[in-house]
Amino acid sequence: MLGDQTVLIATGTALLLIGISSISVSRNLVKSIMSFQVSVFGANLALFSSGLGYGSHLLSDTFVLLSILVGASVEAVGLAVIVLVYRRYGTLDSDEIRRLRN
Amino acid sequence: MSNELVPIFLGGALIASVAVALLSRRVSVSLIALFYASLILGLTFTFYGDALLGLVTMVTFAGAVSVLLLTVILITGESSLPMGAKSVGLLLIPSAGAVGAFSILAVLQGTGVAPTSIDTSLSAMAFAWSNRPWDLLVLIVVFASAMVTVVNLLGKEK
Numbered sequence: 001m002l003g004d005q006t007v008l009i010a011t012g013t014a015l016l017l018i019g020i021s022s023i024s025v026s027r028n029l030v031k032s033i034m035s036f037q038v039s040v041f042g043a044n045l046a047l048f049s050s051g052l053g054y055g056s057h058l059l060s061d062t063f064v065l066l067s068i069l070v071g072a073s074v075e076a077v078g079l080a081v082i083v084l085v086y087r088r089y090g091t092l093d094s095d096e097i098r099r100l101r102n
Numbered sequence: 103m104s105n106e107l108v109p110i111f112l113g114g115a116l117i118a119s120v121a122v123a124l125l126s127r128r129v130s131v132s133l134i135a136l137f138y139a140s141l142i143l144g145l146t147f148t149f150y151g152d153a154l155l156g157l158v159t160m161v162t163f164a165g166a167v168s169v170l171l172l173t174v175i176l177i178t179g180e181s182s183l184p185m186g187a188k189s190v191g192l193l194l195i196p197s198a199g200a201v202g203a204f205s206i207l208a209v210l211q212g213t214g215v216a217p218t219s220i221d222t223s224l225s226a227m228a229f230a231w232s233n234r235p236w237d238l239l240v241l242i243v244v245f246a247s248a249m250v251t252v253v254n255l256l257g258k259e260k
Contacts, residue, residue, distance in 0.1 A: 004109040008146070011113035015120060022124045030129055030175060034136055037167065038120050041143050045116075048147060048155065057152075064147075064155055072162045079174045086178045 008049035015042030029082045029092045033075060040071035112146045129175050133168065140164035165244075 019039025026032045044064050051060025082092065089097050116139055123135035140163035148156035 003106065004150075007109040007113055011109075011116060014117060018117075018120060018124065026124075028129075030171070030178070031124070031132065033171070034123060034132055037136060037163065038124065038139070041116070041120070041139060041163075044159070045143065045146065048150070048152070052150060061152060061155055065158060068158055068162050072167055075167055076170060079170055082174055083177055092178060 005049050005052045008052070009046055012042045012044070012046030012049060015039065015045060018042070027094050029085065029094060032094075033078050033082065036078065037071070037075060040067065040075075043067055044071075108149065109146075112142060112149065116142045116146070133171055133175065136171070137164055137168050140168065 016039050019035045019037075019042055022035035022038065023032050026035055044067050047060050047064045047067060048057075051057030085097065086092055089100050091097060091100075119135045119139040119142060123132045123139060126132045126135065141160060144156040144160035144164065146156070147153075147159055
């Protein structure tokens with residue numbers, strides 16, 4: 001179980017880092033939301049695997065459930081904002097939006 | 103496949119699908135890869151004995167959020183999504199293959215139960231707690247159908 005826990009925590013950390021770095025690199029707003037989803041996946045997996053080594057992992061499960069709900073809500077709001085931004089500026093390129101705003 | 107290889111397989115599949123999702127130029131391919139990543143994460147939770155968490159992950163991310171992303175992609179017109187038989191096959195065949203692989207694994211490990219022995223006296227969603235991977239195929243078919251329906255509804259508006 002300890003080996004499984006190590007592999008899953010490493011995977012979760014890798015996903016979190018990939019997601020965060022992709023958010024900062026991505027120019028497309030939809031891709032940014034997808035990167036955010038990837039980082040939520042990583043956080044969930046790391047939280048879940050942190051409770052694997054112990055008998056009862058009720059606390060980590062509760063945190064993962066909370067994280068899923070918060071992540072999905074943030075994503076839904078972000079997508080709504082993206083639709084509004086697209087209607088106003090006609091593009092989803094963040095650099096182009098910044099240029100149009102100035 | 104021994105038990106030691108399962109977390110490596112699941113983690114590798116998760117990172118591979120996420121890499122495809124983030125590196126692909128086409129948003130539709132990214133969406134399908136992210137759909138698979140959500141399913142793999144749900145399967146990971148299910149495999150480690152937390153079927154409820156796996157179900158919630160799949161319902162929330164592979165179901166609701168994927169359909170929401172699909173709707174936004176179609177509204178913004180970022181990518182044309184040809185959801186014909188080929189795309190549906192792309193969506194369903196790997197999912198069915200993965201579920202089949204997990205079913206064989208469960209049977210080989212002796213944790214699997216014959217599908218005919220499902221206890222119907224339990225509640226309607228009891229399969230989610232009973233850790234039988236092939237039952238997840240039902241969820242996958244429902245989610246894929248929802249995605250194809252949304253594409254068809256919005257696609258005809260254009």
